[in-house]
Amino acid sequence: MRRGSRSRSEALAAFLFLLPNTLCFLFLGIFPVLASFSLSFFDWPVLEAPQFVGIDNYARLILEDDIFISALINTLYFVGVVVPLTVMVAMALAMLLNLGLRGTLLFRAVFFFPVLCSPVATSLVWKWMYNTDFGLINYLLRSAGLPAPDWLVSLTWAMPALIIMAAWHGAGFNMVILLAGLQNIPRQLYEAAEIDGAGAWHRFVHVTLPMLSPTLFFVVVIAVIQSFQVFDQAFVMTEGGPGKATTTIVYYLYQHGFKWFHMGYASAIAWVLFVVLFGLTLAQVSLQARWVHYE
Amino acid sequence: MRVMTRAYRLTRRNLIRVASLAAIGGAGSVVVASCAAPPPTPSPKPAAPAEAPKPAPTTAPPPPTTAAAPAPTATSAAPAPQPTPTAAAKPVAAAPAAGAAQKVPLSVFYWANDAGDLAIWKEQIALVGQRQAQLDVKFDTATFDNYHDKLLTMAGAGTLPDVIMDNGFRVSSLAARGVTKSLMPYISKESGFDLNDFVKPAQEMGSHKGEIHCLFYDFVGLLPFYNVDLFDAAGVPHPDASWTWDDFVARMKQLTKAGPDGRVTQAGIVLTKDFVWGLTPFILQNGGELWDKDLKESLLGSPESLEAITFYADLRNKHKVTLAEVPGLGEYTDPFLSKRAAWINHVVAAASGMGPEKGVNWDWGVMPRQKKQVTWAAGSGWAMSGKPKEPDGAWLFVKEITSSPNLTAIAKSQRGYPARYSAMPAYFQGRPKHVEYAKSVMEYARGYPTHPTFLEWWDVLNRELEPALLGSAAPKDVVSKIKPELDNLLAKSRQIGS
Numbered sequence: 156m157r158r159g160s161r162s163r164s165e166a167l168a169a170f171l172f173l174l175p176n177t178l179c180f181l182f183l184g185i186f187p188v189l190a191s192f193s194l195s196f197f198d199w200p201v202l203e204a205p206q207f208v209g210i211d212n213y214a215r216l217i218l219e220d221d222i223f224i225s226a227l228i229n230t231l232y233f234v235g236v237v238v239p240l241t242v243m244v245a246m247a248l249a250m251l252l253n254l255g256l257r258g259t260l261l262f263r264a265v266f267f268f269p270v271l272c273s274p275v276a277t278s279l280v281w282k283w284m285y286n287t288d289f290g291l292i293n294y295l296l297r298s299a300g301l302p303a304p305d306w307l308v309s310l311t312w313a314m315p316a317l318i319i320m321a322a323w324h325g326a327g328f329n330m331v332i333l334l335a336g337l338q339n340i341p342r343q344l345y346e347a348a349e350i351d352g353a354g355a356w357h358r359f360v361h362v363t364l365p366m367l368s369p370t371l372f373f374v375v376v377i378a379v380i381q382s383f384q385v386f387d388q389a390f391v392m393t394e395g396g397p398g399k400a401t402t403t404i405v406y407y408l409y410q411h412g413f414k415w416f417h418m419g420y421a422s423a424i425a426w427v428l429f430v431v432l433f434g435l436t437l438a439q440v441s442l443q444a445r446w447v448h449y450e
Numbered sequence: 451m452r453v454m455t456r457a458y459r460l461t462r463r464n465l466i467r468v469a470s471l472a473a474i475g476g477a478g479s480v481v482v483a484s485c486a487a488p489p490p491t492p493s494p495k496p497a498a499p500a501e502a503p504k505p506a507p508t509t510a511p512p513p514p515t516t517a518a519a520p521a522p523t524a525t526s527a528a529p530a531p532q533p534t535p536t537a538a539a540k541p542v543a544a545a546p547a548a549g550a551a552q553k554v555p556l557s558v559f560y561w562a563n564d565a566g567d568l569a570i571w572k573e574q575i576a577l578v579g580q581r582q583a584q585l586d587v588k589f590d591t592a593t594f595d596n597y598h599d600k601l602l603t604m605a606g607a608g609t610l611p612d613v614i615m616d617n618g619f620r621v622s623s624l625a626a627r628g629v630t631k632s633l634m635p636y637i638s639k640e641s642g643f644d645l646n647d648f649v650k651p652a653q654e655m656g657s658h659k660g661e662i663h664c665l666f667y668d669f670v671g672l673l674p675f676y677n678v679d680l681f682d683a684a685g686v687p688h689p690d691a692s693w694t695w696d697d698f699v700a701r702m703k704q705l706t707k708a709g710p711d712g713r714v715t716q717a718g719i720v721l722t723k724d725f726v727w728g729l730t731p732f733i734l735q736n737g738g739e740l741w742d743k744d745l746k747e748s749l750l751g752s753p754e755s756l757e758a759i760t761f762y763a764d765l766r767n768k769h770k771v772t773l774a775e776v777p778g779l780g781e782y783t784d785p786f787l788s789k790r791a792a793w794i795n796h797v798v799a800a801a802s803g804m805g806p807e808k809g810v811n812w813d814w815g816v817m818p819r820q821k822k823q824v825t826w827a828a829g830s831g832w833a834m835s836g837k838p839k840e841p842d843g844a845w846l847f848v849k850e851i852t853s854s855p856n857l858t859a860i861a862k863s864q865r866g867y868p869a870r871y872s873a874m875p876a877y878f879q880g881r882p883k884h885v886e887y888a889k890s891v892m893e894y895a896r897g898y899p900t901h902p903t904f905l906e907w908w909d910v911l912n913r914e915l916e917p918a919l920l921g922s923a924a925p926k927d928v929v930s931k932i933k934p935e936l937d938n939l940l941a942k943s944r945q946i947g948s
Binding site for chain 2: 200201202203286287288289297305307308309310394395396397398399402410413414415416
């Protein structure tokens with residue numbers, strides 16, 4: 156009896172401790188999410204009363220809005236290249252650092268440094284480097300006798316320019332995670348493989364990759380989610396241009412929500428993005444059984 | 451081992467109880483506070499702010515209606531209001547000191563980008579206070595980039611201050627949605643208020659459906675800045691009013707230098723992808739219009755407008771008299787200030803960012819003309835919010851802060867080119883030799899026409915015309931393709947606030 160009372164009292168205490176955070180989570184997290192879902196069925200230009208429009212926002216978005224379709228394609232293009240590129244670069248860097256060569260600590264810090272920099276600040280720097288006429292990148296290309304693209308003012312090259320910059324910015328974070336994963340692979344597995352006559356490539360394919368697959372899975376899921384939310388680079392470097400070449404879903408959402416104050420429509424865009432991301436993540440989770448190996 | 455008595459024991463449980471009570475109390479206070487009525491006015495902050503650069507015009511005496519004002523289109527560009535013109539351009543009447551004992555609380559919201567801005571606006575408000583001691587002004591500020599987000603949030607929450615700063619390109623948008631209030635009833639009642647001391651295009655741009663909603667403190671026209679040294683080095687005569695588009699292209703070619711690979715290293719002109727700064731002047735010069743007077747149809751597909759768009763794109767793609775990079779407004783002046791371009795079209799007030807410390811020997815020029823000598827002008831000013839708590843106090847403040855003495859102080863500080871003729875002379879002291887060009891801009895400028903969905907309209911054009919500017923699409927195709935979208939925005943503009 157006394158014990159039951161004590162456990163109730165402790166449970167109450169626990170709930171009370173959780174209360175502040177729960178309230179914040181509900182008011183600042185769940186409530187806005189639900190509100191945005193509700194708003195997506197309204198036309199709300201902020202300064203006028205919201206008008207219920209049913210699923211019009213969604214119908215317009217998916218059936219009529221060419222810009223949204225372009226933004227979706229651009230985002231898929233971005234994600235489709237950035238995720239493998241970032242993961243491969245991160246993997247290569249992590250494996251180099253895992254060799255235990257001299258200067259490892261320094262290089263680890265150097266490769267991680269872009270992650271610490273503000274995306275807006277780095278975007279501004281890259282914007283200058285990409286300048287067609289006087290940018291550092293074109294200067295180097297011309298010095299090497301190579302053709303110098305128009306980068307941010309080219310319909311063809313603007314998106315690759317953002318992708319290169321995003322890969323540079325994001326590789327360091329993934330590298331640290333993958334390095335931690337690599338360092339957790341037991342040495343005896345490599346030794347056993349070596350004794351069995353496995354070369355470097357076979358050790359990588361049959362030991363490193365399988366043992367690293369849970370980490371890789373995590374990195375890929377996070378990279379996909381982050382890449383879908385690409386905004387800073389498009390906002391700072393290209394303003395979604397030239398034309399619509401770098402208009403991404405989140406940039407388009409920003410334009411509707413915070414430039415033109417179409418809050419209902421912007422909410423609908425956000426929910427479509429959520430559905431796409433949720434679907435992709437579910438697919439990744441359900442497919443992981445085929446390639447992720449847990450010890 | 452219970453050593454302490456019950457009264458003084460600090461056990462984990464007691465600690466939890468105390469913390470829980472505190473948490474509940476705190477949460478309760480937050481809930482109660484958030485349910486309470488919103489605070490009446492924005493928080494007071496010292497110092498006065500100021501806004502982004504805006505150009506300016508003439509020293510000239512008040513030749514009020516000289517403006518060539520080609521029929522401005524659409525809502526905001528409605529015929530300039532006809533208030534009560536009055537006698538000479540006297541500074542607004544001095545304080546009605548009588549009722550000074552009764553303080554009138556007034557909330558004011560404006561933008562200020564840096565300490566310099568803040569100091570200028572602080573001085574401006576102090577000047578108002580000297581004449582109208584009964585006004586008890588509480589003000590709040592934001593940077594220009596954040597200002598409109600905050601303003602619309604206030605409007606949405608019903609907590610607008612009494613007086614707000616207003617930007618010319620947004621006058622229609624805010625007026626049509628009830629964020630600002632017509633000033634006409636107040637202007638009509640003022641016997642000593644000389645509306646004609648405000649430049650005519652400023653009256654047009656500050657109006658919505660023929661009613662003035664905003665009195666501008668600065669108002670500037672777009673005109674060329676040219677690098678005198680680059681012109682002289684290339685042996686090109688300095689621009690004057692006789693230049694046509696053909697002369698312009700020929701001289702830009704003379705000013706352009708290319709490297710061995712054909713890449714432009716020194717450009718004649720800086721082009722921007724921004725529709726307003728870049729393309730609009732050429733469209734207007736060629737006799738084109740942006741939309742019809744009834745706001746029903748985009749006119750960018752007219753032969754005049756199309757020819758102008760093609761001409762503009764050709765400067766880059768055919769004549770190659772500009773750099774390959776086509777900047778937005780953020781980097782627009784960089785090529786000019788780094789002496790890599792000899793000519794840039796900008797508002798008069800951009801001069802404040804081109805001081806001697808920049809090392810560019812520049813002068814003002816005259817826009818080349820085609821069918822018309824015309825350019826646009828725009829600025830910023832003060833407006834009364836839609837539902838001011840103190841309408842009379844708000845009007846008094848707006849009237850005083852846009853009075854001639856205040857605008858003269860603005861001009862002397864070089865903060866902006868004053869929107870009143872009587873304040874203009876103070877602006878040009880110590881300026882480059884061709885101040886007459888800057889002064890005369892207002893004689894052929896028109897207030898940039900806008901409408902309630904103008905900002906979205908502007909974004910659509912920036913986005914869609916860029917490929918044409920870069921030579922990846924034909925202007926005619928682009929304009930035909932976007933016409934329904936533009937017409938749709940015009941239709942929305944007609945509906946808003948109707």
